[in-house]
Amino acid sequence: MLFPNKESIYALPILDRFLIYSPLNSVAALVNQNALPSIKQLEHPIESKSSPAGMDELIRLLNSPGHAPELDLNRPFNPRVLGLLPTRQCNLSCIYCDFGSDSSGKEKLSVEMAINAIRWMIDLKIKQGEDSVRVHFFGGEPLIDTKSVLEIVQQGRNLIIKKGLKPYFEVSTNGIIDSEEAEQLGIHFDAVVLSIDGFSENHDFCRPFKNRTGSYDRVSRTAAILGESQTELCLRCCVNSKNVDQLPAITDWFCRSYQPAYINFEPLSGKGGECNESISPPDPYSFARNFTKARFLGETFSTDVVFSSVESQNPQYSICPVGQDTTIFTPDGKINSCYLPETAWQSKGMDLNLGSWSENGEIRINPASIREIRQLSDEKKRCERCFCKWTCAGGCRVNRTYPGCDPAYDSFCLQTRLLQAVQILQKLDEVSLAKSLLDNTEAMQFLAQHEDDRLFAEVY
Numbered sequence: 001m002l003f004p005n006k007e008s009i010y011a012l013p014i015l016d017r018f019l020i021y022s023p024l025n026s027v028a029a030l031v032n033q034n035a036l037p038s039i040k041q042l043e044h045p046i047e048s049k050s051s052p053a054g055m056d057e058l059i060r061l062l063n064s065p066g067h068a069p070e071l072d073l074n075r076p077f078n079p080r081v082l083g084l085l086p087t088r089q090c091n092l093s094c095i096y097c098d099f100g101s102d103s104s105g106k107e108k109l110s111v112e113m114a115i116n117a118i119r120w121m122i123d124l125k126i127k128q129g130e131d132s133v134r135v136h137f138f139g140g141e142p143l144i145d146t147k148s149v150l151e152i153v154q155q156g157r158n159l160i161i162k163k164g165l166k167p168y169f170e171v172s173t174n175g176i177i178d179s180e181e182a183e184q185l186g187i188h189f190d191a192v193v194l195s196i197d198g199f200s201e202n203h204d205f206c207r208p209f210k211n212r213t214g215s216y217d218r219v220s221r222t223a224a225i226l227g228e229s230q231t232e233l234c235l236r237c238c239v240n241s242k243n244v245d246q247l248p249a250i251t252d253w254f255c256r257s258y259q260p261a262y263i264n265f266e267p268l269s270g271k272g273g274e275c276n277e278s279i280s281p282p283d284p285y286s287f288a289r290n291f292t293k294a295r296f297l298g299e300t301f302s303t304d305v306v307f308s309s310v311e312s313q314n315p316q317y318s319i320c321p322v323g324q325d326t327t328i329f330t331p332d333g334k335i336n337s338c339y340l341p342e343t344a345w346q347s348k349g350m351d352l353n354l355g356s357w358s359e360n361g362e363i364r365i366n367p368a369s370i371r372e373i374r375q376l377s378d379e380k381k382r383c384e385r386c387f388c389k390w391t392c393a394g395g396c397r398v399n400r401t402y403p404g405c406d407p408a409y410d411s412f413c414l415q416t417r418l419l420q421a422v423q424i425l426q427k428l429d430e431v432s433l434a435k436s437l438l439d440n441t442e443a444m445q446f447l448a449q450h451e452d453d454r455l456f457a458e459v460y
Helices: 035-041 056-062 111-127 142-162 179-188 200-206 216-227 244-258 284-300 342-346 367-378 411-427 431-438 441-448
Strands: 010-014 017-022 027-032 082-084 132-137 166-173 191-195 232-239 262-267 304-306 327-329 334-336 353-357 363-365
Touching: 010 411, 010 441, 017 035, 017 056, 017 411, 027 035, 027 056, 082 111, 111 132, 111 142, 111 327, 111 353, 111 363, 132 142, 142 166, 142 179, 166 179, 179 216, 191 216, 200 216, 216 232, 216 244, 232 244, 244 262, 244 284, 262 284, 262 411, 284 304, 284 411, 284 431, 284 441, 334 363, 353 367, 363 367, 411 431, 411 441, 431 441
Parallel strands: 082 132, 082 327, 132 166, 166 191, 191 232, 232 262, 262 304
Antiparallel strands: 010 017, 017 027, 327 334, 334 353, 353 363
16 A cells, blocks of 8 residues: 555645655655655556656655554553642732633642542552653642642652652742742752743733732742752743744843743633733744744753644644543542633533542542543544644644634644744754745745645645
């Protein structure tokens, strides 16, 4: 059979050339426009008996079986990450927040229950023959009660080490803690994801306290302390129409001031409270241009500038926790595969509840729920014709590729498609061509909005 992965072989228009890309075959090559019909003819051996001149090796690679990931709905339950959600409450009032912190209850995840969850995770990892346990604290704002979180980390780390496994503790936080607490975070956490939305003017506008005063000074102080600590610091910046053109300058500022290991630029998506008339999602083409400039600049500081949907190059069904058996213990006694409030996924017709826990230490996981949630990773109509199908893999299942979503590309898709193409070109040492693409708005739009990337689609 010729081209066994034909549905995952793509041809991307890059100015006056095409990028032939097969993620399942680990193949990428630039060709001229005349090459496409010659390659397509090879699908019909009667019409064509030989490869186009000079393309024998490319054709050979495209004809190999490749490495398609397997979606095994019945595989043993094995969460990559244990999520702990100490509280849904928050001490900020971010204008784009969709985590429901203002309307959340006052329930808290007790230290005892969190430790039970870690013991449960240790047993699972030992059963699977793995050597590490990864724990991530979500919110709300998980550090509203910093003392309890640090107690969980210290007890949990000791338990994991005693069982001969390697602990890894990470927290996502807004950084509203005092200096001593920040120092403790730097000592006890392996990684801290700290939200800071660029320069003070934009940050204070987007992420104020509940009394509407700015939070930048507090967060900046926390970032400075963590930057000097032993923890791996990731600065997460939400990008909007006001700060999108500042990404290179923000990168320079962050790197010089806080020495982060990573800078994660995530564009506003138009969800939750983001409908504020004074702020909007960034133009996807401006985001692609400025993100790429920021990424190049970050390299000069040995800092990785990342955008979640283009970071993995290995074929996969999901980059979302929902598709990775992630288990998140919430303060109201539930175990979910998503850290968003239940209303967020229920409104999309999704049930992402895996089970429940009780104060007596009982943890119940529903096997039928595991299978149903895994199945969601194979139900993404929007992704069927997109060359990012196996890398972005649909992004967030709740906000991006929920069942019945509009199959047309949204702004997140356009940004992802452009940045993924640029990254492939960089790996081919075609940096100049990538820059030329980003300098040509018409070419960017043609690539980003191309409705069917498959080489063997009728469009070609």
